[in-house]
Amino acid sequence: MVDEGPVVMAEATRSPQSTKLVWIGFAAVLVALVIGDSSIVELMALAVFGVVGLATLHYPQVGLSILIVMIISNLSPNLIDAFGAPSTAKLAVPGLLALLGTRYFFWGDRPYIGWLSLWLLSGFVALTLFGTTYAVDWRVTLDNSVDLVKVVIVALVVLAFMRYRNGFETVIVSSVLTVTAICGMGFVQVLGVALPPGLEIFAHFNEFHGRFEGPINDANFMAIVLVFNVPLALFHFLQADRIYKSIFWGLAVALLLFGILVTESRGGILALAVALGVLFLQLSRRQKIAAILVFVVLLTAASVFLGAEAFERLATLGKLVDSVQIDKSAEGRLASYKVAWELFTTHPWGGVGSGNFNIHYQDVALEKGLIFRGEGRSAHSLYLEVLAENGLVGLLYFLSILFLAALGLISAYKYARAHGQVRFALLFVAFGAGLAGYLTGMVLLHDAYPTFLWIVILLAVEAGRIAELRLRSDVPSLKPATLRLSPELRTG
Numbered sequence: 001m002v003d004e005g006p007v008v009m010a011e012a013t014r015s016p017q018s019t020k021l022v023w024i025g026f027a028a029v030l031v032a033l034v035i036g037d038s039s040i041v042e043l044m045a046l047a048v049f050g051v052v053g054l055a056t057l058h059y060p061q062v063g064l065s066i067l068i069v070m071i072i073s074n075l076s077p078n079l080i081d082a083f084g085a086p087s088t089a090k091l092a093v094p095g096l097l098a099l100l101g102t103r104y105f106f107w108g109d110r111p112y113i114g115w116l117s118l119w120l121l122s123g124f125v126a127l128t129l130f131g132t133t134y135a136v137d138w139r140v141t142l143d144n145s146v147d148l149v150k151v152v153i154v155a156l157v158v159l160a161f162m163r164y165r166n167g168f169e170t171v172i173v174s175s176v177l178t179v180t181a182i183c184g185m186g187f188v189q190v191l192g193v194a195l196p197p198g199l200e201i202f203a204h205f206n207e208f209h210g211r212f213e214g215p216i217n218d219a220n221f222m223a224i225v226l227v228f229n230v231p232l233a234l235f236h237f238l239q240a241d242r243i244y245k246s247i248f249w250g251l252a253v254a255l256l257l258f259g260i261l262v263t264e265s266r267g268g269i270l271a272l273a274v275a276l277g278v279l280f281l282q283l284s285r286r287q288k289i290a291a292i293l294v295f296v297v298l299l300t301a302a303s304v305f306l307g308a309e310a311f312e313r314l315a316t317l318g319k320l321v322d323s324v325q326i327d328k329s330a331e332g333r334l335a336s337y338k339v340a341w342e343l344f345t346t347h348p349w350g351g352v353g354s355g356n357f358n359i360h361y362q363d364v365a366l367e368k369g370l371i372f373r374g375e376g377r378s379a380h381s382l383y384l385e386v387l388a389e390n391g392l393v394g395l396l397y398f399l400s401i402l403f404l405a406a407l408g409l410i411s412a413y414k415y416a417r418a419h420g421q422v423r424f425a426l427l428f429v430a431f432g433a434g435l436a437g438y439l440t441g442m443v444l445l446h447d448a449y450p451t452f453l454w455i456v457i458l459l460a461v462e463a464g465r466i467a468e469l470r471l472r473s474d475v476p477s478l479k480p481a482t483l484r485l486s487p488e489l490r491t492g
Helices: 004-012 017-034 040-058 060-073 075-083 089-107 115-133 138-163 167-190 219-238 243-263 266-281 285-306 314-319 328-346 357-368 382-418 422-441 450-461 463-472 487-491
Strands: 212-214
Touching (some): 060 075, 060 167, 075 089, 089 138, 115 450, 138 450, 167 243, 167 463, 212 243, 219 243, 219 285, 219 422, 243 285, 266 285, 357 382, 382 422, 382 463
């Protein structure tokens, strides 16, 4: 009886399909009339969007992959800056929601709903929104709350695809291949080869200090995104069962490590050490030896290829505790940390309101005799930022989400091991290692690019249930001809 319900529902939705298609066609005509006076670029963009929409209707994982690529590559802003293209971000999430709705409407394919994630993030949004009642600039807090809601929607849309058999792997592979391609474009530029016009914006080197900033124009954030992907690429390399796969994933690992080195991010190196340490503990003896050899070879090759200047900034890691030799970057961070702590001590429970750290920075810095800069400063630490702006309540709530994320990954690992799926279990280990590195890096970075971070956290929170859905189904992956899910995956 459990399996028959969803099947009946899917069959019943087919009877009025002609009527539904008529309504969809009518809606398309209305859209065409509205945009009839649009530019040729906008009409071409709509045509491309329509083709992509048809492809994702048959292969929904393609839509998920496109969304991950767009987020990591910062695609929409970069296309606007480089080519003057229309915003793709405004179409992506509504388009995917329409895709999920269409598949449910016609074939009864219910999307995955991460109820735990939904409630957790609803609580975090409520805490953030509550800050408008006491923040100095409540408009900034309100804007931040709205932005957080947008991030939540995107993350939940990604989760909605987890009912499809390869949804989890789609996110991982799309992420790794995207950053590998970005690092590949950076490597080409280091070789002295100019990229085609417009593409360099996706693999940008800062014109002043020469650090690799990728598509997000920030070397430190780029390094942390790369760190998350290194254990996942290394996992695929160590699990490769063909020579060509070993070569491909070995090159991916090499390019990612190259990318981290040319960002010259000290926080990125620390985060990478944590990520690789977590992954290393779970490897077999043979894999540990192979991983060490690969890392030594790549590091040696990088030092020869890049030269000593690429390691000069990284070499200052050991000097950061020496107040005499501290550089301006570290001095600015320490000043931000002291201000954040001061704001916490004066506003311990609810903080000063989301986005209000910058407003308070200058006054507190002057009062404490700290480094003064002519513009507002960020907290330069996700955790101190939450502590200063959302108080102890906000920090404990955020840490509880991270705790549930860890439990989710552990549950997924144990479930996969218990069902004899060692490779799938190790995939969750690699994912957890990447997340550990990501969260370590956020000790030194504020919440400026939250979308991908929240996607990763929520995938971890839901990992146990995702593993259960995946392993309970013995039906092959979804085929385009069927356009429906297995009963086991539907019912969850």
